[in-house]
Amino acid sequence: MNNCNCENCQLKSLFFENVAEKELGLLCSSRQERQYSKGDLMIEQGTEIRDFTYLKSGLVKLYKDLGNGHHQIIKFARPFDFVNLLSIFSEKTYRYSVAALEDSSVCYVSIDLVKELIHRNGNFAFDLLQKMSRITDDLINTTLEIGRKNLRGRIAYVLLYFANSVYNKPEFDLPVSRKEIAELIEMTTENVIRILSEFRKDGIIKIYGKRIEIENIKMLEQIAQFG
Amino acid sequence: MNNCNCENCQLKSLFFENVAEKELGLLCSSRQERQYSKGDLMIEQGTEIRDFTYLKSGLVKLYKDLGNGHHQIIKFARPFDFVNLLSIFSEKTYRYSVAALEDSSVCYVSIDLVKELIHRNGNFAFDLLQKMSRITDDLINTTLEIGRKNLRGRIAYVLLYFANSVYNKPEFDLPVSRKEIAELIEMTTENVIRILSEFRKDGIIKIYGKRIEIENIKMLEQIAQFG
DNA sequence: CGCGGCTTTGATGTTCATCAAGTAAAGTGG
């Protein structure tokens, strides 16, 4: 177990609840942790999948490179939320990229080791299945839901996501550009700006550059739901 | 093993490749098979998840009931393609419904038995993980891809799906209504009809009610790709 | 035979993308 501290990691419960002490030691000693600064590319689409990765702290975006210089953001993710389960067991190479939106730290465990553990430890395997099931189910639901909303509803949804799920308060600095919001919810940058301005004029939010202050959260929820 | 015939089933390779003979016997004897007619509801959103199910023959649609009398179709599926993996390991109740688009037969295996097997048999567990990974990855990719296309591109996509992936020929009877196509690709019934008519006028397809004959598949592929 | 759901077409209006043009902010090299 040498200088390994997984035993006390908050995130241990995420995956390794059912891993015996001996096995945890194995995972832990092979584990690597890396730091990324805001804007850094963490995983590049098309490269070989070698590791099972999960976010320890920070905020990231998963996105597809569409080739023509455009990106399509699949989702934003935080610790306990980003776990690289999307296609790592079915593909040889990544079908999307991951980049840091805020300073982040990430743990790496060799994917071969994880595969070995799946074969050996049924409880671990079942845990992983459950997690994968939940993550992909949520992603599919969210994607379908956003697709049904009009543009105002989509912007309201994004603002509420940051307020409720990321920063837990109605005032926050947007960690993403207007363009990135557009890439997440399938609309143009101009319309993101236009609708934010509309919300400002309607007294629903205040805007100071990246800073957003939600004034009327009820109204925003209405728009998100029925928009 | 009594009157059990899973041993020779084509679909055995789908899941039970790595299941020992003894275990397969257990699965097989608890297995149930049911027949459904076109239009039948097979799984109802909100009901308890008791079984692991997979399609032996036929064609089905997975959809969400949006409450206001509207449906949102998640995807169509065929044998080898529909396996109920989407949320069965993370939820207690179904978050979507499944209905038969053509006469179909479906196998049921108790989900508790499957869970037991996952815990006991790492190879089986890994197989399932891979399958789930592939299915959900494809679904996410398809959903995002369709969202980027304009209406003509989406219709072209659906026609090519039936021609290439379901019937394997350029002439076929649509197993779905215009309304159901609209529910799959997020548009109105009127526009589905309008665009089909446009394709007819442009000499790309012929239409006789439900029957579609693709005349110019190259053109359709162009529209699907760049539309 | 009549009723309801499916299909079709047209007319109309709304929503949204595109184009254009300018300001502010942020990174870059001397």
Place this chain on the structure above:
DNA sequence: CCACTTTACTTGATGAACATCAAAGCCGCG
């Protein structure tokens, strides 16, 4: 550190894409 360049942000004008509304024919089914 400042001039320069690039990138992000903002607003308005315009047109295209798409939804909605309306009306009528068709088909299957009780």
